[in-house]
Amino acid sequence: MTHRPLDEPLRPVRPHPDGAAWHRPPDPDQVDPAVLGALLRRHGWQRRGGAAGRYGRWTPPGPGGGGTSLLVPESLAFPDSEDLLGEALLALSRSGTPSAREVLVSLAVPSDEVRWWRDAPTGPAGAASWTVEEQLRTAARQMLLAGALATRARAGYYGARYRRTAAASLEDVLVGSAAGGRHLTAFVPVSTGRPLAVRLHQALYAAREAIDYQRATGGMDAFDGAVEAGVSRELTEALIALVRGTEGARIAVEWAPAAGVPEGCAARAEAVEFSPGDLPVLREAGARYLREEPSVPVRITGTVVRMRRSGPRGEGTVRLRVIAGAEIPHVRLTLDEETYRIAGHAHLVGMPVRVQGRLESRGGFRRLVDACEVVPVQVDEAERDRLMKSLQETSEITAFFEEACAGD
Numbered sequence: 001m002t003h004r005p006l007d008e009p010l011r012p013v014r015p016h017p018d019g020a021a022w023h024r025p026p027d028p029d030q031v032d033p034a035v036l037g038a039l040l041r042r043h044g045w046q047r048r049g050g051a052a053g054r055y056g057r058w059t060p061p062g063p064g065g066g067g068t069s070l071l072v073p074e075s076l077a078f079p080d081s082e083d084l085l086g087e088a089l090l091a092l093s094r095s096g097t098p099s100a101r102e103v104l105v106s107l108a109v110p111s112d113e114v115r116w117w118r119d120a121p122t123g124p125a126g127a128a129s130w131t132v133e134e135q136l137r138t139a140a141r142q143m144l145l146a147g148a149l150a151t152r153a154r155a156g157y158y159g160a161r162y163r164r165t166a167a168a169s170l171e172d173v174l175v176g177s178a179a180g181g182r183h184l185t186a187f188v189p190v191s192t193g194r195p196l197a198v199r200l201h202q203a204l205y206a207a208r209e210a211i212d213y214q215r216a217t218g219g220m221d222a223f224d225g226a227v228e229a230g231v232s233r234e235l236t237e238a239l240i241a242l243v244r245g246t247e248g249a250r251i252a253v254e255w256a257p258a259a260g261v262p263e264g265c266a267a268r269a270e271a272v273e274f275s276p277g278d279l280p281v282l283r284e285a286g287a288r289y290l291r292e293e294p295s296v297p298v299r300i301t302g303t304v305v306r307m308r309r310s311g312p313r314g315e316g317t318v319r320l321r322v323i324a325g326a327e328i329p330h331v332r333l334t335l336d337e338e339t340y341r342i343a344g345h346a347h348l349v350g351m352p353v354r355v356q357g358r359l360e361s362r363g364g365f366r367r368l369v370d371a372c373e374v375v376p377v378q379v380d381e382a383e384r385d386r387l388m389k390s391l392q393e394t395s396e397i398t399a400f401f402e403e404a405c406a407g408d
Contacts, residue, residue, distance in 0.1 A: 026107045028086040033073045036088070038257040039106050040072070042113075043099035055084060060097045068095065102176055102185060110258040111174070111187035112197035116140050117271070118182050119247040132181035135241065140184050142238035143251070144170055147200030150230030152327070156289035157233040159364030160328040169196065190259040198262050201253040203230030204272040207239065211274075211281050223285045233289035236282045239274055243282075248275045295358040300325035300368065301377055302355075304347035309340065316340045323352060326359060333357065333368040342374050352377045 037056065041047070044061030050071065058070045070088040073081035089107075092100045106113065116139070120132055148166035149158045172192050176185040188197045206229035210222035223231065242249045252271035261267045302320030309316025315336050322328055333355065335343060346353045357371040 110256040114186045117250040139242035146235040157293035199230045233286045236286040293361045333371040339374040
């Protein structure tokens with residue numbers, strides 16, 4: 001049995017779903033009737049009369065919605081407005097219409113909505129195969145991740161850089177059901193994800209313009225400028241995954257009515273369309289980004305987690321878990337015999353090292369080339385005592401560690 005030390009802090013845990021705001025139906029006193037009306041209209045509900053200036057009667061989309069309706073007040077200025085609003089919210093929560101659930105999600109957590117449509121073949125009664133639906137979900141996640149990466153930095157190719165923090169930024173994104181493998185909606189909370197939605201919106205339009213420019217002129221120059229808008233190899237790969245195997249695809253970003261339109265963006269932007277004819281250009285652009293993204297000079301601090309060399313002497317390969325200096329989880333580097341020995345001693349005593357070099361774009365920025373200046377990093381008093389007792393091999397290596405561990 002493993003026991004946790006009493007003084008060790010507890011690891012943070014994810015909150016129970018019952019504690020999440022989106023898991024609870026919104027309270028009537030927290031809902032703006034104008035926002036509810038805007039969401040109903042966005043999700044296909046039709047207003048069919050009602051007392052002008054007081055309330056509207058809304059029916060759900062589709063042929064089966066004629067027998068169901070909601071009375072939604074236009075404001076809270078009248079005595080019965082809050083009662084009508086509560087009844088409308090209750091009716092939405094009990095409705096089996098998919099759009100009702102999406103309206104409730106947007107009310108509970110004000111969110112920008114990213115929508116994907118694919119003109120993909122379906123099976124009997126509009127059903128989709130497991131593979132088709134997974135393709136849509138995978139492509140949508142890749143696209144959101146590309147948008148999150150673009151909020152961290154501008155690059156034509158990210159590789160392993162920023163991927164951990166970008167993936168973490170997607171934890172609050174909610175997703176609807178993939179209707180027949182043809183339609184999917186992601187709800188990006190305004191409080192945490194609006195920069196992602198804005199960047200993805202701008203990147204999609206920039207990618208569309210760059211493709212049109214290439215198909216009109218044959219030049220790829222527009223893709224160079226599109227990087228500043230958030231276009232990258234990761235985004236081109238997501239678009240390829242979305243469009244491949246279909247007759248076309250569309251993506252739209254719609255802003256949360258409760259938060260308003262972000263600066264520099266259109267209130268109602270048309271969906272961006274991509275077709276199978278765009279695939280060769282997207283593949284060429286992705287290869288161009290991969291080929292031309294330069295190596296990055298860095299100074300990395302990390303702990304040695306793996307060492308390997310072919311014999312007892314000579315150079316060897318080291319793998320570091322990165323602590324600081326680059327937003328990647330791990331990096332590999334080749335060291336000569338002397339610096340390999342330094343890294344080995346650091347590994348034995350659990351001590352981090354600092355190394356300088358260039359992150360190579362080939363391989364996804366997971367390899368450090370021209371590594372030099374490998375030195376151990378200063379540690380506290382207790383670690384220094386343990387370190388000095390462990391180093392008994394050569395005076396040269398001991399001097400390295402004694403200098404690194406010396407106090408101010």
